[in-house]
Amino acid sequence: MKTLQLGHTGVQVSALCLGAMYFGTRNDQATSFRILDAYVDAGGTFIDTANIYAHWVNKSPSGESETLLGEWLRQRGNRDRIFMASKVGFGYPGVPVGLRASQIEEECNKSLQRMGIDSFDLYYAHVDDRKTPLEETLAAFDKLVKAGKVRFIGASNYRAWRLEEARWLSQVNGWAQFCCIQQHYTYLHLRPGTTVSPQEFANEDLHDYCASRGITLLAYSALQAGSYIRPDRPFRLEYGGTDNEKRLATLREVAGEIGATVNQVILAWMLNSKPPVLPLIAASDLDQLNENIAALDVKLTADQMDRLDKAGPH
Numbered sequence: 498m499k500t501l502q503l504g505h506t507g508v509q510v511s512a513l514c515l516g517a518m519y520f521g522t523r524n525d526q527a528t529s530f531r532i533l534d535a536y537v538d539a540g541g542t543f544i545d546t547a548n549i550y551a552h553w554v555n556k557s558p559s560g561e562s563e564t565l566l567g568e569w570l571r572q573r574g575n576r577d578r579i580f581m582a583s584k585v586g587f588g589y590p591g592v593p594v595g596l597r598a599s600q601i602e603e604e605c606n607k608s609l610q611r612m613g614i615d616s617f618d619l620y621y622a623h624v625d626d627r628k629t630p631l632e633e634t635l636a637a638f639d640k641l642v643k644a645g646k647v648r649f650i651g652a653s654n655y656r657a658w659r660l661e662e663a664r665w666l667s668q669v670n671g672w673a674q675f676c677c678i679q680q681h682y683t684y685l686h687l688r689p690g691t692t693v694s695p696q697e698f699a700n701e702d703l704h705d706y707c708a709s710r711g712i713t714l715l716a717y718s719a720l721q722a723g724s725y726i727r728p729d730r731p732f733r734l735e736y737g738g739t740d741n742e743k744r745l746a747t748l749r750e751v752a753g754e755i756g757a758t759v760n761q762v763i764l765a766w767m768l769n770s771k772p773p774v775l776p777l778i779a780a781s782d783l784d785q786l787n788e789n790i791a792a793l794d795v796k797l798t799a800d801q802m803d804r805l806d807k808a809g810p811h
């Protein structure tokens with residue numbers, strides 16, 4: 498599978514990261530293993546989970562995704578070939594939202610234990626915590642890196658100015674720096690004045706910041722749970738408006754021109770952006786997975802990229 502460099506780490510990761518959010522809850526073990534195996538067979542190595550996945554499904558206690566991934570790694574004996582990412586920061590039953598030092602250390606240990614592994618390749622601050630001093634959070638992440646429990650650190654759901662504050666603090670203290678930011682991002686524009694709180698949308702400011710600092714931007718909810726093609730999954734209201742109708746029309750037009758699906762054009766558009774945006778893909782069956790992985794073969798001309806970029810400006 499095509500790879501991209503992850504921030505300044507010097508490490509290449511798969512250009513499509515497999516999201517494991519519903520593995521072990523909505524997706525049973527057999528289905529999840531089939532998807533994981535197919536992703537790896539296609540050359541993929543970059544897998545994303547979090548300590549909170551997925552406690553909101555059937556009031557699960559949480560940790561089902563990490564536990565399932567740990568079992569899969571054990572059965573396949575492939576830990577050394579997978580670039581495994583997890584996260585800490587959002588709350589789940591018994592654990593409040595936050596990034597206090599004690600919480601970061603405890604949750605990392607719990608996640609490693611659930612997975613039965615010694616370290617994560619990437620460990621994210623899942624959501625900004627404005628109540629805890631950033632110094633405390635960053636020092637705790639650095640401690641994990643120095644202890645060998647985490648190779649690289651990333652942020653998720655942070656605004657650009659907070660990332661810059663974090664970068665500066667890490668630099669002056671000689672701590673590990675966030676190499677990437679994982680944000681809510683899709684082809685449609687978020688309507689002005691709306692948010693996806695408590696998530697953060699990848700706005701223009703963030704794109705500009707990441708490009709100038711060499712921080713990799715990863716996109717979650719890229720396909721909006723299938724809303725682009727599934728009438729049973731209407732878009733959230735924040736994606737309404739005539740601008741987005743124009744964007745949808747352009748998306749369908751380009752997809753028709755090249756014989757690709759709308760979902761594939763979205764993923765290809767992200768990958769062809771400058772600098773590229775690395776999408777997370779998720780699937781609950783092999784057809785979805787294969788369709789999404791095939792986006793890597795989709796070629797968009799400069800004219801098509803330009804039309805996609807410029808369609809329906811705010």
Ligand SMILES: NC(=O)c1ccc[n+]([C@@H]2O[C@H](COP(=O)([O-])OP(=O)(O)OC[C@H]3O[C@@H](n4cnc5c(N)ncnc54)[C@H](OP(=O)(O)O)[C@@H]3O)[C@@H](O)[C@H]2O)c1
Nearest residue numbers: 516517518545653717718719720721722723777779781785
């Ligand atoms: N950092 C964060 O705050 C954050 C937040 C959310 C997610 N994430 C990460 O990002 C990953 C992906 O997030 P997401 O689930 O929001 O992504 P998404 O791309 O918006 O939705 C994925 C879902 O869309 C449907 N789908 C996928 N491919 C499809 C296709 N080709 N045709 C039709 N439907 C398709 C499937 O729904 P069905 O399963 O219902 O069929 C799939 O589960 C997660 O697994 C997680 O690792 C991170």
